[in-house]
Amino acid sequence: MGKSGNIIELIDVKKIFDDETVAVDCFNLEVKKGEFVTFLGPSGCGKTTTLRMIAGFELPTSGKILLNGEDISRLPPNKRPVNTVFQKYALFPHLNVYENIAFGLRLKKIENTYADKDGKTIVKKQKLTKAEIDKKVKTALEIVDLEGFEKRGVSTLSGGQQQRIAIARAIVNEPEILLLDEPLGALDLKMRKEMQIELKKMHKKLGITFIYVTHDQEEALSMSDKIVVINDGEIQQIGTPTEIYNEPVNTFVADFIGESNIFNGAVVGKLKVKFCGATFDCLDDYEINQLVDVVVRPEDIKICAPSEGQLKGKVISSVFKGVHYEITVAIGKFEIIIQSTYTAAAGSTIGLRIEPDGIHLMEKVYTVNKYDGVITKNNTVEFGDGEFECDITQLYAGSHIDEEGYLITAQGEKLDLTGTEVTVEVDTHSIQMTDDEAAGGAQGNIISMIYKGDHYRYIVRTEENEEDYVFSCPDLWNTGDLVGIIIPKDKIKLNLKVTEEGKE
DSSP: OOOEEEEEEEEEEEEETTTTTTEEEEEEEETOOOOOEEEEEOOTTTTHHHHHHTTSOOOOOOOEETTTEETTOOOOOOGGEEEEEESOOOOOOTTBHHHHHHHHHHEEEEEEEEOOOTOOEEEEEEOOOOHHHHHHHHHHHHHHTTTTTTTTTTTGSOHHHHHHHHHHHHHHTTSEEEEEEETTSSSSSHHHHHHHHHHHHHHHOOOEEEEEEEEOOHHHHHHOEEEEEEEEEEEEEEEEEHHHHSSSSSHHHHSSOOOOOEEEEEEETTEEETTTTTEEOSSSOOTTTOEEEEOOOOGGGGEEGGGGSSSEEEEEEEOSSSHHHHHHHHTTTTTEEEESSSSSTOOEEEEEEEGGGGOOOEEEEEEEEEEEEOTTTTSSEEEETTTEEEOOGGGGOOOOETSSOOEOOOOOOOEETOOEEEEEEEETSSEESSSSSGGGGEEEEEEEEESSSSSEEEEEEEESSSSEEEEEESOOTTOOOOOEOOOOGOOOOOOEOOOTSSSO
């Protein structure tokens, strides 16, 4: 193991596929020996690609992967002390349980050292004996609690049992690291929950490093020592399950992990934040007047009499979820979700209380869209893979446009701004979208939507250069929708781009 005590390190790892898709970008991670680490994120976020690079099935475009301090970035899979368990178990249907587990052992060769008659040391590679294979298979079956199943055909086993056999086959070779790529995805809900417990037990028995891939937050929270939340090929947050749940670093993590109420807020005093029209005590210390995102978990909101609440609202619905009621409450233009063991009748008015430790503040990431742009011959501005009408007179105070379309400065100088490089700023409240994509100055697909109490925050990404437009909208659209982006002329702020020498 390296001096750092890490069994695996990923240093600035990047993976770009042949079609120039950036699957993983600037990925830095340290994994300690014996840890249970989970890569958690939505489909297509890069978690499986990262796992495949650790296994050696994919090579990083740049960066390093270290195993015990040694660079294995270009080492083939069969040379790495790593085994992988896939969602599709890949068991051999014509072999029984014993032969499935023993398959890799029969191919394996180990080095044995001998001394010949002259006393010289000779190293030979030899296959394992039948007794050695029997012992290893028996041990693996004991670990997965399937002793006595050696002669069973794999087709006679349940899904959970087949998954255990796949794990037994992976651990029988005694890898230093076990990689698990959504191994429970094909199981039903009850079996998944049982296997979560079994996997955690196996991890403790084996004492080796597990790196687990899933999009299921419950799996990640219940099994992991460390969770790596990934989105868009980048790490969003690394922490323990408790840290990830209670202290999300951004709105993506807060929205993806568990249920959340997310609001726009402002710090109005020392440990005081205002949101939903009311002021609350909080524990996060931010500068006064700073804009923040406020996260309140549904279980941290307490129902009380209307006169006793910090907020008062009308119940829209109350749905029984088995262990709690999920209650939706309207407070003016805001909607708040509550999880409580007590119900409330639809149409009734209730009070809501939130204690300081139930309020988590995060620095706002998206306050304005910024782009590099260029002025066209039509006095429009190109940016973000689109072209928009704009007011170019804001670039020069006191200027105006003459009949020929030239800009006349306050000093009477005539300027043709075609090709002029500018910086562009657009507020998140100034962008609109339309289902008539041709009507917009730019077009793209909705890649993210987060509900924030009285509106949704959307991210629309263009196809050509993957430019993002981040904005607020009260209407509900669907992720994946192709939309047009509309920005009013007076909402586009332009500035002349500053050169490296500091001159415009």
